[in-house]
Amino acid sequence: MALQSYFRAATNFTYDTRVAPARSEDAVWDFLQSRRGYCVQFATGMALMARTLDIPARVGVGFLPGDADGDGTYVVTGRKSHAWPELYFADQGWVRFEPTPAIQSGAPPLWSDPFAAIGPGDDVPDEALPSAAAPTGAATTAPVPTGPVVEQETEQSWTRVGVIGGVVLVALLLALPLVRRRTRTRADETPERAWLRARRRLASKGISWSDATTPRDAVLAVQSQVLAASGSELDAAAARALQQLARTVERQRYAPAPEDVATEDLLRWTDEVVDGVTSQLSGAGSGRPTR
Known part of the structure; x- marks a missing residue:
């Protein structure tokens, strides 16, 4: 999904557990301006943008898989706590997405990964690469396809990136003016x-x-x-x-x-x-x- 790819791209956002102090009364707006945050900011940002596009969305809270203990068990600590958005589609129900960059969350679900069909010889898109500013103790990064990485982008890769970029741009133009206004309105209710x-x-x-x-x-x-x-x-x-x-x-x-x-x-x-x-x-x- 275009919104998920937009948030996961290392060139657009940086995963960072050190969130700067609020600059306004709208936390989502602050995140979209600073472009730094952790799973809560990424999940909430995608959920609100989806709602502005009339897609029902909610935020789920739970844990990442954890670390293998060597004896068939996994250790899941508070450091693995995680948040993710779920979008509702007719005939499909609630579908999980993963906008948090791979440095923390690993690979996105296969059904939402537009690059799942990329083979070993293809270029690796930015969002499949770990961020350079990885926080201490972050989860393991998403697996990166092996094989030679060519310098020249193939025509197919550029077409895919262009289509996704266009969809993201349209979504942002529609969503950004509404995110702040709707968040303010809802923040006055309770x-x-x-x-x-x-x-x-x-x-x-x-x-x-x-x-x-x-x-x-x-x-x-x-x-x-x-x-x-x-x-x-x-x-x-x-x-x-x-x-x-x-x-x-x-x-x-x-x-x-x-x-x-x-x-x-x-x-x-x-x-x-x-x-x-x-x-x-x-x-x-x-x-x-x-x-």
């Missing part, structure tokens, strides 16, 4: 996503908390960090919005029947929290008195 968005935006201001922190403790953490940085307490409106957002997330997680909250309220609370913190910290940095 308290968890609003909470995550607020957390990311606050982190960019130097206000953060760990994954082990409860929503109630996160409220206290934000207030104490703002006080320490600005010399005054968080603005009343921002503090109230932060408490409302935390309470909504808490009920969403633990209440038997979570209350329905309008998307507009989640957006407003998030903006009030981030704007309030930003204003407070900016006032402290400029020497202006804060309220």
Whole structure:
């Protein structure tokens, strides 16, 4: 499939477990700009692009095969955890694809490999080659066809690459403007996503908390960090919005029947929290008195 080949090409993307800090509120957009990531980014990127082309898609989570132990058993550790996209086709059901580069995932499934018919004497396409920036402890690379590699590309290989490149280009032109817009729309639907968005935006201001922190403790953490940085307490409106957002997330997680909250309220609370913190910290940095 063209999308899978596009992501697996070493000339387009690099497998790297060290993901750069977020540059925007859209993680997929950041990945498509940096072109570096690991299985989660590759799987999510392909799934969202497939959806923009009206192909139902989902992301599966599990493990790679593991390493042979020499006695007929395999050892599968957390380092082998993996994510992959599955696309739905009529009369076929959910079909697994493998956009993560070969340096981590190995060869793609035969049914989705456009180069499966290449013989030993043919040129090896870029996506069949391991990336030069392989992370430590990566899985074994995909098997590479043996035999001489000729310098001149055959006419058949160039035709295949040209067709795939054209399909990928059309898919990207259709998908890229929609990926960001649709991701933003869906990210505004639940308290968890609003909470995550607020957390990311606050982190960019130097206000953060760990994954082990409860929503109630996160409220206290934000207030104490703002006080320490600005010399005054968080603005009343921002503090109230932060408490409302935390309470909504808490009920969403633990209440038997979570209350329905309008998307507009989640957006407003998030903006009030981030704007309030930003204003407070900016006032402290400029020497202006804060309220």
